[in-house]
Amino acid sequence: MECDDVTGGLEFDVESDDDDAINVQESDVLGDISDFWDDLAETSDDQRANPHTKQGSVTEGPNAENGLSRIALDDNKAGMDGLDKQKINDIIFSVSKGSRFYENEARKDEMARKRTERAVQELGRLKSLDLTTERSIVEQLCTKLEAQRDLSKVIVHVDMDAFYCAVEERDDPSLKGKAFAVGGTAMLTTASYAARAFGVRAAMPGYIALRLCPELKFVRPDHRKYSAASEEVRKVFQRYDPNFRPMSLDEAYLDLTPYLSMHPEDTPITVVSRMREEILSETGLTASAGIAANSLLAKVCSDRNKPNGQYFLPFDRESILEFVQALPVRKPPGIGKVTEQFLHALGIRTCKEIWDNRVYLYKLCSAASFDYFMRVVMGIGSSHEDRFGSGPDRKSISHETTFYPTSDATAMRATIRRLSHSLSVEMAEEKIKGNTVTIKLKRSDFRVFQKSKKLMRYLKMEDDIVAVALELLNDELQVNPGIELRLMGVRMSGLASSEVDKNVGIAKVSESSEYLGLIPKHLFSI
DNA sequence: GGCCGAAGGACCC
DNA sequence: CACCAGGGTCCTTCGGTA
Known part of the structure; x- marks a missing residue:
């Protein structure tokens, strides 16, 4: 159906069965679209997308505009400018081309492209409409958002520089300045800055990285070391914001407002400089930081002067708007390759x-x-994200594993058992239980399927998890015998604490599952 | 119509 | 030689339904 009335306008996008409506469009639409593009893009797209493209070079490989952008080098992060992106992408493309991974990416790309195409056509139609009502709705929405603007907090995002690599480099000085990566030939988790100069980066398979940088050294990941280093870093965070919010081993958000009000002689800049110095002197590792009025902005800022730098974004509306509106759409967190396209x-x-x-x-x-x-684009943080303190409980817990493709059902069931086992162990450690079991299957052609089942009771015991997970797998094997898989995973969601209330002497402790007291909703109505 | 469960993706580290 | 991870969150769509 069409994007009809104004309230329904928020509904959604340009989805599938709009085909009929779209086909109505005639050639005049193309005119509208071209006008639109002319209005917005004074420079030609090709020039903008590929400043490094040499005239006459073959562009059969992916680039920012001809699709397959998900295969191409993701140069969004810092330390990646000045690379011959075209050459790098040609290598990535030639190594990936024809692989099952590549074909699956191409498939996903095509689906996204169709969606986008519908949007482009719809845009052409919109351009010829009178949108004054919509305009006023949008203004109202933005006014509401503007009212949420909060310039009273000092949020800092701290991001360790090439964290895993930095730890390895610190512990093995012979690596200093070398092009190396943490990970294996299958997948890299981090690339040293020297390696990044070749286009090597995290989340790139090692064998492709090796093509880009033949002298690349591989270092086996050692998570214990990284966790220990992370603990040291967090001790420093603690001193400045006891409620700091860790996002991973190597990054965290801090709210410096309370600290600053207790130390009036300090400024955000001096505090963050000192904090980074302390991190360096106490861990031997460098950090980058962004200081801004909210976490979204701070995140973008921390990337600005990476590595070993910081960026302060003034806390007035004008500076914020100027800063944020100059950003390419890919910069803000949450806008990835697909949305960029x-x-x-x-x-x-x-x-x-x-x-x-x-x-x-x-x-x-x-x-x-x-x-x-x-x-x-207004530089407003997401509403509650900057209220630190009580970290949100986790929503799910999962284990998954990749293996050589197999259609051996017995081996699959064994894997399910193994994953369920480790999952139950971790759930016990975390003292949680859950009521929804999901299995994840990735076929050898990289397509991912998930099957889930929500139960009327909470599970935490290995045998119960195995039973449900196996049931889901067997269902799938029934429908799809001979399916060839390369990955399986087991996830538990619908989590709750499994701590037994000692005061309630009911002997549920020995039971492997508990009933969920479901009460029909209508009983609650007054 | 809205809520729920299930399935599939986008994104992030 | 090796041939694209694993752990999360959130959003969207769709079908069933009380």
Whole structure:
């Protein structure tokens, strides 16, 4: 159906069965779209996308504009400029081409491309409509967001530089300055800065990295070491914000507001400098940091002067808007490659252009996406994200493993048992139980399937988890005998604490599962 | 219509 | 030689339904 009334406009995007409506479009639409592009892009797309493209070079490989962007080098992160991106992508492409992984990425890419195409056509239609009502709705929404602007907090995002590599380098000085990566030939978790100069980066398979950088050294990951180093770093965080929020071993958000009010002689900049010095002197590792009014901005800022640098974004609205609107759409966290492609197809390359096209995006995107876009380009944090203190409980826990592709059902069931076992062990450690079991299957062609089952009771024992997971697997094997898998996973969600209340003497302790007291909803109505 | 469960993706580290 | 991870969160769609 069409994007009909105004309230329904928030509904959603350009989904499948809109085909009929879209086919109505005639050639005049193309004219509209071209105009639109002309308006927004004074420079040609090719020039912008590939400044390093040499004239006459063959561009059969992926680049930012011809699709398959998910295969291409992700140079979003710092330390990746000045690379011959075209050459790197040609290598990545030639190594990946024809692999099952590649074919699956191409499939996903094609689906995204179709979605985007529908949006582009819809945009053409929108351009010829009178959108004054929508415009005023959008203004109201933005006014509401503006009212949420909070400039009273000092949030800092601290990000350790090439963390795993830095730890290895510290412990083995012979690695200093060398091109090396932590990981194996299958997958890298971190690349040293010297390796990044070759286009090597995290989440890249090692054998491709080896093509980009033949002298690349591999270092086996040692998580114990990284956890220990992380603990040291966190001790420093602790001193500045006891409620700091760790996002992973190597990064965290801190709210410096309380600290600063207790130390009036300090400024955000001096505090963060000192904190980074302390991290360096106490761990031998360098950190980068971003200081801003909210975590979203701080995150972008921490990337600004990486490695071993910091960036302070002034806490006034004008500075924030100027900063954020100059950003390419890919910079803010949450906007990844797919969304970038989507926006590019609409002629939108910077956050300012998101802002300029907000009425169209309002019609083209879901309410959640639109809301997020506006928060980003207005430099408003996501509402409650900066209220630290009580960290949100985790929602799920899972284990998964990749193996040589197999269609051996017995081996699959054994893997399910093994995963369920380790899952139950970890759940016991965490003292949690859950009521939903999901198995994840990745076929040898890389397509992922999930089967889940929500139960009327909470599980935590290995045997119960195995039973449900096996049931899900067997269902699938029944429908799809001979399926060849390369990965299996088991996840538990619908979590709750499994701690036994000692005061309630009911002998549920020995039972392997507990009943969930479900009460029909209507009993609650007054 | 809204909520729920199930399935599939995008994204992040 | 090796041939694209594993642990999460959140969003969207769809079908069933009380």
